[in-house]
Amino acid sequence: MTSVLIPNELLAHIRSKAPTSGGHNEQGGLLLGHRKCGALELTRATFPSRWDHATPTLFKRSQRGHRISALREWVRSGQTVDWLGEWHTHPGGIARPSFTDLESWRLLARQSKQPMTFIIFDNISIYVGLQVVNKAMVKPLRLAERDQSHFLYS
């Protein structure tokens, strides 16, 4: 059973940089943080760079840009942060995974050989899912607890 701990600040930071109203391009990036027993603790995210390919209905992340910011965070954290998942937006749509999302999440969890979390932002809400290696389907998580600084999804 894995839960996902997300700082309010991180969600607010992503929302402030990635508009989700209709007419904008999709945006996305990596989610970084720490793996604890039974929990993924998110601490940072990476943001789109000019190497990504983005339209209002598609975001194709390039390794370039995201990889260097992930490496920079890894160094800054004293080599402790890990790649925990990805986020992206559905501008003007709903925060629900598309067929393409489900396919790519399955693949990413298989490649990383660890449970990964995936977050989709629409204009008002978020979707948080957990993809376990070799599970056909991502598990949608629910908001279980919140305090002044964090949301806990499980």
Ligand SMILES: [Zn+2]
């Ligand atoms: Zn999507």
